[in-house]
Amino acid sequence: MYETVTARPTDAESIRTACMRVTAAMVAIEGAEPSPVTMVHLFDGQAFLLIGSDTAAMAAAADTNEGIAAMIEVTDCAPIELRERVRSLIWLNGTLHKVPADLERDLAMEIAMDHPSDELLDLGHGSSMLRVQLSGAVIATAAGAASVSAEELTRAVPDPFWENEADWISHLDSEHSELVVQMSRRLPPAMRTGRVRPLGIDRFGIRFRVEADCGEGDRDSDVRLSFDRPVTDVVELSKALRALAGCPFLNSLPAE
Structure with missing residues (x-):
């Protein structure tokens, strides 16, 4: 597969946009099975994740105050049936931390103002929130792969049409x-x-x-x-x- 490229969003903008409309994501930590993620919200060099309260990543984050190395894989898929629906793969790297339960609701309300998602309603009902302090990211498309720094992600904004x-x-x-x-x-x-x-x-x-x-x-x-x-x-x-x-x-x- 190859791609002809002209004017387009930056790699950091593409990552921000894909995370706003994520349909498939996983978080992986060493020594455990990857855990499904239902929402990825990027803000100020961090990624806030919605994840099952009984997952391996949640248990690992709860066991340490120092954080644990983690990688989030986001699969950006086309909204129609194609022979190959994947448009891009994104890997976000950083350190995973548990969000205190008494802060989850306040954070969810702040997130919902910029990133409305029905999944936020599941907090406290089988879902919990984790935070990843990002160190960088990689995006792979038909054109190839590119590295993006946490600073670039912080400055980038999602495409204005992501929701529609x-x-x-x-x-x-x-x-x-x-x-x-x-x-x-x-x-x-x-x-x-x-x-x-x-x-x-x-x-x-x-x-x-x-x-x-x-x-x-x-x-x-x-x-x-x-x-x-x-x-x-x-x-x-x-x-x-x-x-x-x-x-x-x-x-x-x-x-x-």
């Missing part, structure tokens, strides 16, 4: 396949022979997964079409998508 992107991609794939065809005419000729599917949307542009015909030597590929300039709201996003499709008078593309 999944619905928009699903709507575009199921209801507007003709627009995908129109936009795919802008792809390099070698990429027009496979099945083109929408993969992601951000303020810089739209990404597609081109699923090859699986002949010998064929590979799926990811390609990005950039907007003329970064967009900041849904109105600008709609205009930018219509421009890529060559249909300036179409109704708004993003789904409600």
Whole structure:
């Protein structure tokens, strides 16, 4: 698999965005089975995790006041069915600490202001909170792997469309396949022979997964079409998508 890259979010921004909409994550510590994580919230060089109260990571964190080395693996998946749904893999490294039970609710209320999640309601009902003091991260995509420092993660912000992107991609794939065809005419000729599917949307542009015909030597590929300039709201996003499709008078593309 390979990827054509033009204007795009930074690696740190991509990590922040993927963590905001995490659908699959695990935390691993030495000598124990990885524990599932239902939420990852990044703030000020730290990662706050929601995790089962009876997991191995929770027990290990409770046994030490010094913290324990840990790695969080976040899998960023496309919101539609693809031959390979993974868009990126992210590894967050740092030191795991238990959050005192009497602070969990206050922290959850603060987190919910920036990162609303139904999983926060599970605190005290089978779920607990852990904190990871981050030392760095790695993100792997079709384009390769890159290291990101904790300082870069602290400065980065998630994409403004993170909360609605999944619905928009699903709507575009199921209801507007003709627009995908129109936009795919802008792809390099070698990429027009496979099945083109929408993969992601951000303020810089739209990404597609081109699923090859699986002949010998064929590979799926990811390609990005950039907007003329970064967009900041849904109105600008709609205009930018219509421009890529060559249909300036179409109704708004993003789904409600």
